[in-house]
Amino acid sequence: MSPSKAKIETVSDILGGWGLWHTNIFVFYFSCLIFSVFDKLSMPFFAPPIDYWCSKPLIYKNTTDLCSADCEVWTYDKSFWITTVIDKWDLVCGRSWLASFAQSCFMGGVILGAVIFARLSDDYGRLTVLRIAMPLEIVAALGLALSPSIQIFIFFKFIQGIGSNGRALTGYLLLLECVGTNERGFISVAVDTGFAFGYIILPVVYYFLRDFQTFSYFHAFLELFWVIWLFKIPESIRWQLTHNQIDQAESEMIRASEMNKSSITNVKEKFALLKKHIDLQTKTQLEEKKAGFLDLWRSKVLQRFSLVLYFSYFVNAFVYYGLSLNIGDLNGNLFINFFLAGLVEFPSYIITSFALKHIGRKTLLIYFMNGSGLSCLSTVFFLSPTDTTVRVCLAMIGKFCVTSSFTLCYVYASEIYPTILRQTGLASCSIAARFGCIIAPFVKELTAFTSIGVSLSIFGSLSIINAALVVLLPETRGLEMPSDIAEAEKILTQNVPKRPESGDIHVA
Template identity: 35%
Template sequence: MEANKKLQVKHITDLIGEWGKWQFLLSAYVFLMSAAAAFINMGYSFHAKGVDYWCSDVPHNQSFDLVCERTNYASLTQSFFMLGYVASGFVISYYSDKYGRRPMIYLSYSIEVLAIISCAFSYNIYQYIISRFLVGFGHSGGVLECCGPKHRADIVILTGVGWVLGYVLLPGFAYWLQDFRYMQFMSAIPMIIMLIWFYYLYESPRWQLANGRVDEAEITIRKALQMNGKSTDNLTEKIAQLAKNIQGAPGIIKSGKTYNMFDLLKTPNLRKYSLILWYSWIINALVYYGISFNMSDFGGNFYITFVLAGLMELPSQLFTPLFLKFIGRRKLYAIFMAIVALSSVAVIPSQKPWLRVLFALISKYGISSSWNILVIYAAEIYPTVIRNIGMGTASVVGRIGSVSAPFMGNLTIHTSLTFVMIFYGIVTAVGAILGLYLPETKDKEIPDTLEEAENLGKNDN
């Protein structure tokens, strides 16, 4: 009886440990990939950096002739990048579950590198737009499951800090290179290095076990145990038990019940929560990228204000998880949304550039924090049976905001900064109010079924 207890293995971390050299190498990879992702994503701000020009028949020296009536093409390049994200969410995610994380990540990053090089050699704007779509398609490759529950929050923070690193380094390279083609080559270099590094990483052992590839999983886990200095005694027996637990974990599959996105709208409360979360995802993406891409609209030195905007995300990444331990999700989300609304409107009467930049930076901090909360919040509201569907749908719907954000700069040109900031203020104020209609999930069990999710918040004040 005692021997059987010792052999009970429910999670991979019961074998390889919560943290060790194995997890460190994977986490370092995730950190550097996040930094590279920021460089590639936010690089649009410098690829399409605005310049002064006259709309006349006088020849000008602009790449792809993106002036006058063709200025919208610059914004379109980033919108297509975001659309590539959306397409990848459907294609790469599906085939990752079918063929494994490793081959699909390797394929997506290979596509990204080739597409970046194609951007650098683009002959015209149409080739560049298609190439940017493919960069976005490859850009959203997933990461391997690498750490136990105790360190998952740390990995989220680590990923965020990596993003900030890439964000703040970008202006320095842009100032040095001063050419979008050279910047494309620069962004390809770390991707090529990471691609070579990834070749030496292993498949997710959890995916291998879930798909019945027990022999392959044993090879992977044995390597992890060696790297972490763990014992390999009775490994075959332990892996057999672990495989049984993982393959039998989702009781939903056993029941034969399948779910789809329409289940998010079937019951009254879950329908309300989903609609609020979708709206919130859209406005968070829109305002985050709208401010980030267009910091030059607020005045001051664009390179410096861009760095400051990136640095504003650091306290958001580090302190928001701490705030969540003491303040409820609902209240904290509404507070940050209100901060964005007030600081956006405060930009309007500010006459001095430094004051406009200051309020824009406060908005950037607020929207970064609210988005971090939103991701955690949604995962706690959606029940286990449809959590992946719920999160995936919210992310795809949120791309409406990401795709629209590059055009906020054009909207400023054709209307005014005042109009855009009032718009940001209104949509985030509405977001703050709607957030109060979500259930509080702090210190509550995460729901597993639709019924449990429907009853969330019943005892909220």
């Protein structure tokens, strides 16, 4: 087939499939995701659950330098932990909230990182942003280890959040822009399992280190390895073409074909076809930018859908990170519980990806949210010390369900919003999720003042309320993705089937 008749829409359409060039980028980002858990979920080990109590007058126990002026009595078994942020800066009694605040600031940095690096990535390239974000994470990790005060520690957690999200978002774009349309859905799901691998690796690493400062040094060392690897990662050919860097794109394409041991002919003609396709997409994106956030609220249909989706994103993020960051409050062994919480993510991704091919989005989301809600609520009947195993098992079922429903939210929202508002809609949903991430760390304080039963009951109640509200959303399986607001109102309210590929997964 001549280039003029060939369908050239992705880089892989020119390269002719998967090869070593693609594998290098995939493994790089996959391994980055493994250790991104070290950024996001290390606080349960930095500030593990300890027994302390507050009373007056001021009494020191076992030592004369553990408590600060506003702390009365506290003690815990240091035979296992070497150094935690709790004993480093006396984060007990009136200061206990500072550990949770540090994690919230990290999430705040994640939001800022998305805003900053999304624009930089489009203007200066994916590789440029990665070369900024990853060294920033190294600086943050070293800052955490060397912090002289909790205030400086919190500052570096915020910086770590900025760098972490810059690396994650930009790396994901780089990966998707190098694969073909047929592989995109599978690759999106497959690479997410890297986060699950990191989830189960983190407790193993921390079990041997047991010191937040040593762990931070170790983390910085690992990031240095990935920065070196970054020199072997190419810039996005797609981005180069959109910025008229034709010679650089052609040079990288030739190198890619050599790595993949494939031959390509008529490179310039195929590039012209690819660039034409990209230009059409760019025109569509410009139309999207003209339709802003306020346009979501000019349509009563999208307004109703948006409110439900915002709540769903908020609840899923709150419950997911609430369970993940406060896993130690379930009692039992912190390391085993954390390992199990990561382990359940593997079947979650697998089952969800297969279920999407055969079951409607709305039905699945209702099932998973009710499953999360009922399992969390059931724990209130197993709060005694002898019921720890049952309580942990029920919490893991909840973790499995909320992981699945969180994944579904991204698929569902991308199919509900019309093309001209899809980017705006998904971005606003993501912001709603970040609010859930920001308040999730403070569940630890709620549990301390009440009980784990109260916290899990809140998780369960919100999940069930969310499941009830999802009924208001349309079913999108088997429907064509709408292009504009009018089409969205027609398709989503009448459920007009137009898409023959009803099992396709549309990744946000």
